[in-house]
């Protein structure tokens with residue numbers, strides 16, 4: 089093979105390898121070391137260095153060096169006028185320019201490069217900005233650098249410049265992403281605090297149902313987790329539970345706090361709250377899906393006899409079905425002005441009677457499973473039992489009822505009533 | 510001193526104070542730096558001559574050349590002799606073209622390389 093052809097192939101291969109090294113953004117230091125080897129090896133250059141320019145500090149920081157004496161200083165000051173000048177020359181400067189810039193650089197850093205010969209300085213420039221510089225010394229042949237050599241070095245240097253630049257960009261993007269994530273988490277925390285404040289406000293307005301919203305949120309969370317929902321969706325359903333009655337904030341205070349069962353007019357006023365809640369929540373961009381819909385539909389029934397829209401079966405979002413059951417459970421297990429709380433046996437009888445017409449069978453089943461796990465001690469926490477509080481002492485006694493209800497629901501004994509959707 | 514990088518060790522053997530190091534196919538990647546490390550290790554432990562055997566090296570690329578330049582520097586600093594052996598014709602031309610042959614002797618095979626080692630450093634006793 090003719091020498092010139094072989095030389096060409098050798099440098100061409102270096103350029104190809106360099107492209108691959110730079111595309112592989114795995115490890116910045118390795119990418120640079122490999123690039124530096126390729127640069128020196130393409131022309132068998134005995135000494136040299138690659139430095140990255142830090143604009144803010146006005147420094148050239150050496151990242152890789154070979155044959156520059158015992159310990160070349162790693163950080164070298166580079167004045168901004170000189171940096172601007174080097175940027176204007178770019179990586180396609182002439183041989184004379186590269187030589188004279190090397191001379192200037194050595195003159196500025198006599199102490200760092202006392203006995204070292206540096207023949208060329210090639211700036212690394214991307215988008216007219218100085219990214220760094222390559223310093224090159226003697227070739228193995230002992231011959232002086234030629235214009236052709238400089239063209240090869242310039243081509244490789246442009247690649248290395250882009251490699252450094254894109255790595256730094258990537259770092260910046262990652263940094264920004266991390267910042268955004270923190271910001272987002274901060275916003276979520278603020279949102280959650282706001283939701284809790286709202287839940288407290290809703291419950292204060294309704295003095296007979298204190299703590300209702302928070303409990304509904306927690307019951308909903310327990311059911312959703314039992315149904316295998318994702319962490320994010322479980323968080324969302326808890327929020328929906330906290331906010332499901334937010335519409336009560338605009339319902340007449342006297343109606344809410346009436347010590348008797350509602351008359352027709354009061355019932356009508358009270359039944360405004362789901363749609364009103366939706367109106368309040370809809371304009372807010374929530375970090376979780378469908379929060380406004382869960383408030384709107386928490387009084388819907390599978391059989392279509394609920395309100396405000398009379399939705400049937402699967403027209404009702406799954407989250408709303410969970411909140412509905414959680415809401416009913418808390419209503420039945422707390423004292424109301426017109427009645428005392430129900431015994432658990434009666435609560436479960438109500439569930440059994442209304443599953444498939446009011447309640448979604450799968451949701452009832454999940455609730456019973458979660459309850460049973462707590463009674464049997466197979467779940468770590470006893471969250472449900474804590475929420476029920478001291479008012480219920482003999483909770484364990486309902487475990488056969490729970491087992492029976494689960495098996496009836498799973499076995500399809502109640503499928504006839506459940507098939508209405 | 511053991512190679513602390515946890516890589517497959519570079520194949521090397523010593524004859525007197527001459528070390529023979531096998532370049533294998535490591536040379537053309539960043540992993541070739543281990544050859545340079547092995548050479549430096551041999552020089553530090555008192556070797557006066559290094560023979561790098563290229564019998565399993567098909568091709569030397571720019572990374573390989575750069576690593577060999579590092580070996581050349583290290584040998585020069587330790588005033589040790591450096592000989593390349595078993596270089597194929599393509600690689601030999603490349604070394605010639607890039608000027609490496611000005612800095613290193615090239616031998617046909619290991620025997621010729623050992624014969625090239627200056628007599629005072631060859632314990633086996635030179636016949637040349």
Ligand SMILES: [Fe+2]
Pocket residue numbers: 332333361386387415
């Ligand atoms: Fe409600």
